[in-house]
Amino acid sequence: MANFLRAGAGRLLQDGIALKTIRSFTAFVLLFLTILAVEPAHAQSFRFSSVTVEGNQRIEAGTIASQAGIEAGQTLSAGELNAAAQRVRASGLFETVEVEPRGNTLVIRVVEFPTINAVAIEGNKRLKDDDLLGFIETEPRQVFSPTRVERDVVILTEAYEQSGRVAARISPKIIRRSDNRVDVIFEVFEGRPIEVKRIGFVGNKAYSDRRLRRVIDSKQAGLLRAIIARDTFVADRLEFDKQVLSDFYLSRGYVDFRVTGTNAELARERDGYFVTFNIQEGQQFRFGEITTVSEMNGVDAEDYQSVLKIKPGVVYSPTLVENSIARMERQAIRNGVDFMRVDPRITRNDRELTLDVEFVLVRGPRVFVERIDIEGNTTTLDRVIRRQFDTVEGDPFNPREIRQAAQRIRALRYFSTADVNAREGSSPDQVVVDVDVEETTTGSLSFGANFSSDAGFGVSVGFSERNFLGRGQRVSANVIVNAETANYSLSFAEPAFLGRDVEFSVRTSLLETSRNNSLFDTITGDFRPAIGFPLGESSRLNLFYNLGYSEMTDYPATGLSPILAAESAQGGEIASSIGFVYSYDTRRTGLNPNAGVLLEFGTEFAGLGGDQEFIRPSVRVIGQTRVFNEEITLRATLEAGALEFLSGNTRAVDRYTQQVIRGFDANGLGPVQNGEHLGGNYFAAAKFDAEFPIGLPDEFGISGGVFYDVGSIWGLDTTGPGVASEDFTLRHVVGFSLFWDSPFGPLRLNFSRALESEPGDVERNFDITVRTDF
Structure with a gap:
């Protein structure tokens, strides 16, 4: 070291450093070496014969001493005393903690956190107090915790961010009260939504x-x-x-x-x-070769290949593969084959842009469903959730069926969240399915007012509940009243009648009109129980009974139609009928996600008592597709209906009077007598629509469309002088539409012009309707 110092000093002198500086540096080094040579001092130790706690009010002294972890007679270092104080602070119960040795006594002096007297939120407008208080942990009668309050500030801030107000600020405020109590106030500055x-x-x-x-x-x-x-x-x-x-x-x-x-x-x-x-994006692929092979003894692949519906050349979709697997698994159940799994093996052909799919039938693991646990449903009954499962306790476990059950539970719209997960049960071959849901509102009460040039001012009141008493039942009631019409309706539906995929429903309604078409008053009512069930993957059958009452009254003496006068004099009639409606819908299960077809046809037979005997068949077909990269929607609708009385004659209140095509008023088309509309026994219509963007910014929510309608109402049981337009004659209408996704709902504005009409027809060149999507 001395040689090092001498060499360093020589170099400093060579550099021109002053001698005084060299002496100071040498003295510093000698002092440093002296300090290193001193033996280290022994650490101070403490030994206490007793431990005393001061300042505690609610918390027992023994509890605090236990948290400190110090016992009488124990020898401690200063570091261990500090660690004891830290342990007491970590309990979160004290504002300050001090540890003070007093001779043979250790004094632990504490100041307790106050008790929370009240929790409030101020300054909030967009989010309600009840919603925000439900998020936070701080509650009255708890011990105040700054850490907990800080977490609550973060939670409240995130709640506002989820509502689009990322500029929101939350400031906690503490108000001191007597008896060591505080009020916790979260002051909210919501800011503007971004x-x-x-x-x-x-x-x-x-x-x-x-x-x-x-x-x-x-x-x-x-x-x-x-x-x-x-x-x-x-x-x-x-x-x-x-x-x-x-x-x-x-x-x-x-x-x-x-x-x-x-x-x-x-x-x-x-x-x-x-x-x-x-x-x-990548490239678009289509299905190539579709084959099925079996790796299970006794299982014939051809039997399962026959249930497939996808064909080569169809645009590839994972949904179609899933549907095919589901069909094969259902076929296995019908054949009595358990634990069969379908493994789709896909071979990619980049040159042809096709995907060959080979469905391999393999033996799956022997795993059973031990139980299904449901939590979080405070209103909805367990059975409403359980019936969404095709699997019950003891069945073979099928992950695909569990995923589909989860989708059906979410589709109910009874829950804000619905999580379905599987975990190992009491043994490796058992699985427990956990369903965790959170309820949401399922009912609505509506009040409305409207005005039209035809009916004047009107009001409406409606109530609907889609999960009545937590049973999954639907109930609705509506009252619509204006100057000329009073309409009352009540309906109830049980979607799982007798615990099966069968829907039972009851509907009743009463409609009263005053001076309908300025000719007569009407009273119509019906009571209609029905039952519906699926016939196949895309088809459904509904059977119904209908008890109806209809009456025409107050036809004026100055009226010009003898036919209407005679029908008004008949008084009220009762119709007791049964019928069916068959529907076939490919919109959800079809091969093309851009196209779909809906077919409905049915017949109503009256004569089971009552005053009327008739047959009323009807049919409706709707087809839709999207073209030009789904920018343009094309839709075609075909409708027809007939009313054949087996005894007696039809009345205007029975015949078809609705608006069958655009461009004409309701009850403004078909047979007339001396200018007064009678309605018809038959109707037929074909409607063709195209919807497309018109170049406006998306935020306007406005698109355009054109349409062409052709149709007719015709046919009477009796005729007489002055009757016109009784025969089948097609009317033709063209027009354009504006579709607006308004804040009040999707609206459609139609501007039309009749190309072909008949004497007595009442044209309507403009109307506004609620848009309905196919």
Whole structure:
């Protein structure tokens, strides 16, 4: 070390350092070496014969001493005393903790946290107190905890972020009360909601931005945005949007589709987000060769190949593969084969852009369902949830059936969340299915007012409940009254009658009209119990009985129609009838996600008592498809009906008077006598629609369409002088429509012009209706 110092000093002198500086440096080094040579001092130790606690009011002294972990007679170091104090602080019960040795006594001095007297939220308007208080942990009569309050601030902030108010700030405020109590106040500054100003896509070629914006749940800010809530920015919603985009592309054969990233950029004014989805579409694939092989002894692959409906050349969709597996598994149950699993093995052909699918029948593991546990349903009965499962306790475990049951539970719309998971049971060959749900509101009460040039001012009151008494039953009641009409209706439906996939329903209604068509008053009522059940994967049959009453009254003496006068004089009549309606719907189970067909036909037979005997057949066919990368929707509707009285004659209140095609008034088409409409025994109509974007920004929610309708109402049992338009004559109408997704509901505005009409027809060039989607 001395040599090192001498050499260093020599170098410093060579550099011109002053001698005084060298002496100071040498003295410092010698002092440092002296300190290192001193022997370390022994650490101070303590030994206490007793432990005393001061300042505690609610908490026992023994409890505090136990938390400190110090016993009388124990030898402790200063570090161990500090650790004891830290253990008491960690309990979260004290504002301050001090440890003080007093001779042979250790004094632990504490100041307890106060008790919470009340918890309140102030400044909130968008979110209710009850909702916010349900999120937080801080509650009255608890011991105040700053850590817990900090967590609650984070939770409340996240709640506002979920509602689109990312600028919300939560400030906790503590108000001291007597007796060591405090009030905890969460002061809320909600701020303005930050909307989504623009949603864009990068990398999409097959589908336009406009089409993809209709797929995702996030929406751009539009007109009257204060009423629409989905245009506010919610970060978590972007993950859901990515999933639905993937589902959209996969169902259309784009098996390589990926969302490579999402970017949500806050505008410079901090009043909105610009959201961009970066996607990679890939190529569209179709089904190639479809085969079935069996690796199970005694199971014939041909028997299962025959139940498949997908064919080569169809656009590939995972849903179609899942449906095929489900059909094969149902076939296995019918054949008495247990634990059969269907393993789809897919071979990719990039040159032909096809996917060959080989369904392999294999023996699955022998695992059974031990039990199904349901939690969280405070209102809904267990049996309502259990009947969504095709599996019961003791059945072979099938993961696909459990996933489908979870989808059916969510589709009920009884729950805000519904999680279904499987875990190992009491043994490796047993599985427990856990169902965890959270109830949501299922009822509604509505009040409304309306005005029309035909009926004047009107009011309506409605009540509906889709989960009545937690039994999964539907109940609704409605009253609609205006200057000319009073309509009362009540309905009830049990979707699982006798615990089976059979729906039982009862509907009753009463309709009173005053001076209908300025000619006569009517009273009609019916009582209609019905039962419906599936016949196949896409078909359903409904059987019904109907007891109806109808009456025409107050036809004026100055009326011009002898036929109406005679029918009004008949008085009221009762019809007792039975009937059926068969429906075939491919919209959910069809091979093409862009197309679907709905077929309905039925017949009503009257004569089981009552005053009337008739047969009333009807048919309706609707087909829809999307073309030009799903930008344009094409729809065709065919409808027809007939009314054949076996005894007596029909009346205007029985005959068809509805608006069968656009461009004409209700009861403004068909047979007339001296200018007064009679209605007809038959009707037929064909309607053709095309819907397309018209170039307006998406946030307006407006699209356009054109239509062409052709139809007729005709036929009478009796005729007379002055009767016109009795025969079958087609009327032709063309027009265009505006579709508006308004805050008040989806509306359709029709502008029409009749190309062909008959004398006495009443044309209507404009009307507004509620839009109904196929």
